[in-house]
Amino acid sequence: MAHPLRPSTEAILDALPDLAPFARDAVVLRPERGEPNPGDSSIGGPLLWPSDEPWPMCSLPDEVNPVGLPATAMVPVVQIFKREVPGPWWPADADLLQILWCPNEHWDPPAQQADVSPVVELRWRRAADVDSRLVAPPSPSRHAEDGYLPEPCTVTGEALTDFPFREELPPELRPALEELVDKTGDGGDVITRVVGWKLGGWPTWHLTHPMVFHCRTCHTGMTLLFTVASDAETGVIVGRWGDLRIFACPVDHRHPFQVDLH
């Protein structure tokens, strides 16, 4: 359950039919500490990584090492197989999404990365292309916060329909949405602030006004691809117990992604 008090999609749309055009598929990943295998979807688990592909390293200055050298190894954040979370996110030629990051705080990273955060790497691949797996990837030589080293967790995907934060809606729809939000849940917003690790869906904007990131290659408005949440199960803490979000270009997954912290 996304939230025990969250109304069903049907109930939300019955109450507010004008929300229908804004509905987006999402999958919330429920983590549970364990020993995931390289063939499993996981958080902080071993990746199905080709032995002939260099492991991502980071040589950006960070708060532990202001020079950034020698480069330090990135760590697995999440690995997702399409068979477990089918949906509109998958490029035609990919069935495996892998996200890694450098577990340090970077004060002035390249513009596509979030400030004061880990630096993110992302791979789309076909699992069948990995015929020889890298068995012993390098470990980071430095890291700032334990909150950037996810505990190995298996994940269970839970599909839901996500709706945008009120400020992303046309003004005439906002009062009715606010009324619906106030009437449901336990005081929080269980309709447009789905908590947790999430593939797809909408970003929340409860701290700042909504922003649209535009693809650096084709200028299309980017959509939310993945949300890394702060939680006790994975031990991940980003920002002030916030979310790290990865936005992607809906036109071409090979265009650069954009990261923000909320």
Ligand SMILES: [Zn+2]
């Ligand atoms: Zn780094």
Ligand SMILES: [Zn+2]
């Ligand atoms: Zn693009």
